[in-house]
Amino acid sequence: MGExxxxxxxxxxxxxxxxxxxxxxxxxxxERIELQVLQLxxxxxxxxxxxxxxxxxxxDRFSIEDGDAKxxxxxxxxxxxxxxxxxxxxxxxxxxVGLVVGIDVAEDKIYGVGVTTHSxxxxxxxxxxEDPKFAAQFAGVDIKGPIEVGNPINALSxxxxxxxxxxxxATQAGEIYGRLKPQIEEQLNAFK
Numbered sequence: 001m002g003e004x005x006x007x008x009x010x011x012x013x014x015x016x017x018x019x020x021x022x023x024x025x026x027x028x029x030x031e032r033i034e035l036q037v038l039q040l041x042x043x044x045x046x047x048x049x050x051x052x053x054x055x056x057x058x059x060d061r062f063s064i065e066d067g068d069a070k071x072x073x074x075x076x077x078x079x080x081x082x083x084x085x086x087x088x089x090x091x092x093x094x095x096x097v098g099l100v101v102g103i104d105v106a107e108d109k110i111y112g113v114g115v116t117t118h119s120x121x122x123x124x125x126x127x128x129x130e131d132p133k134f135a136a137q138f139a140g141v142d143i144k145g146p147i148e149v150g151n152p153i154n155a156l157s158x159x160x161x162x163x164x165x166x167x168x169x170a171t172q173a174g175e176i177y178g179r180l181k182p183q184i185e186e187q188l189n190a191f192k
Contacts, residue, residue, distance in 0.1 A: 038058065039058075041098075041116050041117060042058075042074075042087060042100060042116055043058045044114075045100040045114030045115070045116050046058055046074050046076075046085050046100055046102075046114070048112075048114050049076075049085060049100065049102040049111065049112035049113065049114050050074075050076035050078065050083060050085065050102060050111075050112075052078050052079075053076035053077060053078050053083070054077045054078070055075070055076060055077045057074045057075060057076035057083075057085065058074060060074070060075040060076075061073060061074045061075060062075070062187050062190075064180050064183050064184065064187070066176060066179060066180060071086050071176060071180065072086060072087070073085070073086050073180075073184060073187065074086065074100075075188065076102070078111075081104060081105070081106055082105040082106065082188050083102055083103065083104055083105065083111050084102070084103050084105060084177075084184055084188070085100050085101060085102040085103065085111075086100070086101065086173065086176070087099065087100050087101075087116060088101060088169040088170075088172040088173045088176065089117075089169055089172075090164070090165035090166060090167070090168035090169035090170075090172065091165055091168065092118060092119070092120050092125060092161060092162045092165035093120055093121065093125055093159075093161040093162055093165075094118070094119035094120045094121065094125065095118070095119040096117070096118075096119075096165075097115060097117070097118045097120065097125075097128065097162060097165040097166055097169060098115065098116035098117035098118065098169075099113055099114070099115055099116065099166055099169035099170060099173070100113065100114045100116055101113050101138075101143075101169070101170055101173035102114075103143055103173070103177055105181075105184065105185065105188065108142065108143050108144060108177075109140055109141060109142055109143060110138045110139060110140065110141045110142075110143055110147075110170065111139065112135065112138065112139055113135050113138045113166070113170060114129075114135060115128045115129035115135075115166065118162070120159065120162045121159070124156070124158045124159045124162070125156070125159040125161070125162030127156050127159060127162075128156060128159065128162050128163065128165075128166050131156065134156055134163075134166075137152070137153050137154060138153065138170060141153075141170075143173065143174040143177055143178075144174055144178065145174070146171050146174075147167045147170040147171045147174070148164075148167050148171075149163050149164050149167055153166075153167055
């Protein structure tokens with residue numbers, strides 16, 4: 001009985017130490033991981049959407065609380081107009097499909113979209129990220145309405161589920177934008 005108690009105490013101490021070390025490593029690397037995601041995942045999509053920006057939209061950003069979540073808003077200036085972008089996600093065939101949605105604030109229309117992350121089938125669903133014609137369909141679409149396959153977006157051939165995921169993410173972006181627009185406009189005034 002004494003050996004069993006000793007074993008339980010040793011296992012408890014080792015588990016506590018391991019948990020503490022893992023928490024420390026996660027906390028100490030979290031900022032670096034977020035910077036890498038920004039530079040290597042979100043940044044290229046944002047720069048592709050806002051290729052005509054007169055500023056650096058990745059550097060010019062702010063965060064807004066949306067309930068329990070924090071939304072990172074990226075700001076671009078194009079032809080004197082304010083544009084914003086942020087990331088949402090939709091449920092695809094292989095998992096979540098991350099989507100950065102660029103919005104023309106004056107027009108309340110989508111300026112452009114870019115898929116950031118996905119686990120979709122290569123050659124089919126992966127075309128959502130690779131096919132510029134698919135992404136181009138979103139430009140000029142009203143951010144306030146539901147964005148669906150067939151209204152006004154044509155699905156990728158053989159990847160209807162992925163196409164729906166991208167449309168769902170764009171619709172979700174419209175909902176978030178609708179809730180946060182007063183705060184976004186207030187923050188944009190600070191950039192002027």
